Amino acid sequence: MTGPAKRVAPIPTPLNREVEYLDVQRSPTVLCYGVGVDSTALLIELVSQGRKPDLVLTADPGAEKPETYAYLDLMRDWMKQRDIEFHVVRYVTKRFKNYPPYADLAGSLLTNGCLPSIAFGRSSCSLKYKAAPQESFIKTWKPAIDAWARGDKVIRYIGYDAGKRDSQRYSHAVTIEDPLFDNSYPLRLWGWDREACENRIRAEGLPVPPKSSCVFCTAMKPDEVRALPDYWLRMIVLIEARAAPRLRTVEGLWRRATRTRPGRMTDFIRTEKLLPEADIEAIIASAPTSLVRFQEQASHQPVEARPTLETWLERFHTQDGRITA
Numbered sequence: 490m491t492g493p494a495k496r497v498a499p500i501p502t503p504l505n506r507e508v509e510y511l512d513v514q515r516s517p518t519v520l521c522y523g524v525g526v527d528s529t530a531l532l533i534e535l536v537s538q539g540r541k542p543d544l545v546l547t548a549d550p551g552a553e554k555p556e557t558y559a560y561l562d563l564m565r566d567w568m569k570q571r572d573i574e575f576h577v578v579r580y581v582t583k584r585f586k587n588y589p590p591y592a593d594l595a596g597s598l599l600t601n602g603c604l605p606s607i608a609f610g611r612s613s614c615s616l617k618y619k620a621a622p623q624e625s626f627i628k629t630w631k632p633a634i635d636a637w638a639r640g641d642k643v644i645r646y647i648g649y650d651a652g653k654r655d656s657q658r659y660s661h662a663v664t665i666e667d668p669l670f671d672n673s674y675p676l677r678l679w680g681w682d683r684e685a686c687e688n689r690i691r692a693e694g695l696p697v698p699p700k701s702s703c704v705f706c707t708a709m710k711p712d713e714v715r716a717l718p719d720y721w722l723r724m725i726v727l728i729e730a731r732a733a734p735r736l737r738t739v740e741g742l743w744r745r746a747t748r749t750r751p752g753r754m755t756d757f758i759r760t761e762k763l764l765p766e767a768d769i770e771a772i773i774a775s776a777p778t779s780l781v782r783f784q785e786q787a788s789h790q791p792v793e794a795r796p797t798l799e800t801w802l803e804r805f806h807t808q809d810g811r812i813t814a
């Protein structure tokens with residue numbers, strides 16, 4: 490007589506590291522919410538399936554578009570109504586050497602006279618200002634600490650969709666072994682591309698969010714730059730003017746000119762008359778010099794007595810870039 494057939498354990502392959510639906514109850518779940526189309530659709534659908542994440546985190550580099558912050562407020566309320574734990578996290582610079590203290594990625598670029606690493610084809614700005622603060626928060630989150638203590642991993646939901654571009658990112662991400670996290674890509678299991686995500690958001694009665702990125706990111710499209718408020722247009726001109734003396738391999742935030750746009754966003758802002766020509770010239774002529782002088786004066790004071798970069802930026806914006814001291 491033969492007994493019941495024995496269950497054969499599946500042979501481990503990289504894909505077996507995907508977390509199956511039935512497993513999600515055993516470990517705490519975190520959604521890294523980027524406020525874009527994919528992660529918004531993912532959040533909505535997980536909740537509607539009764540798989541509410543235990544924690545939702547958004548990393549704020551301090552330079553998202555105003556529409557993205559408005560959308561974040563909308564989703565903050567949406568999550569609150571569903572009793573979802575949600576936090577905005579930020580990378581906090583602690584060591585300023587001799588520089589005036591600054592608070593965000595734009596401050597770092599202006600202080601160091603550089604462009605975000607994405608402009609050079611690297612991704613350390615995203616790792617530092619988005620991935621790292623989320624991981625730091627999770628490392629202090631009790632459900633994660635308890636899970637790691639009993640040998641489990643935290644399940645991290647990532648909103649890569651089933652489209653071509655995210656498929657490439659997924660192919661790379663899935664090869665990376667993480668001792669603390671099991672990454673889960675539900676949109677891919679559902680076969681949802683960008684359009685399916687947009688439809689799911691609309692079906693929830695919510696507007697489709699704008700593409701989220703820093704306003705000075707190389708990934709910004711010309712139409713997105715056109716829509717920026719003067720505050721950020723002036724900041725872009727300032728960032729490129731401040732970094733210009735050190736640029737060797739790229740022309741500006743858009744790297745190099747293409748058929749559809751110049752390498753410098755400043756040139757685009759000028760050609761499109763998004764700011765008055767005189768304001769652009771004034772920023773380029775006086776602001777970087779004024780900023781460096783401000784930094785030098787601050788460097789003689791102990792860090793707790795130094796004026797912050799914010800104090801200089803307030804003067805820069807109230808004087809439309811015509812700043813000389």
Ligand code: SF4
Pocket residue numbers: 550605606607612614615618619701702703705706707708
């Ligand atoms: S959005 Fe762009 S500039 Fe901002 S952190 Fe990410 S890659 Fe860097």
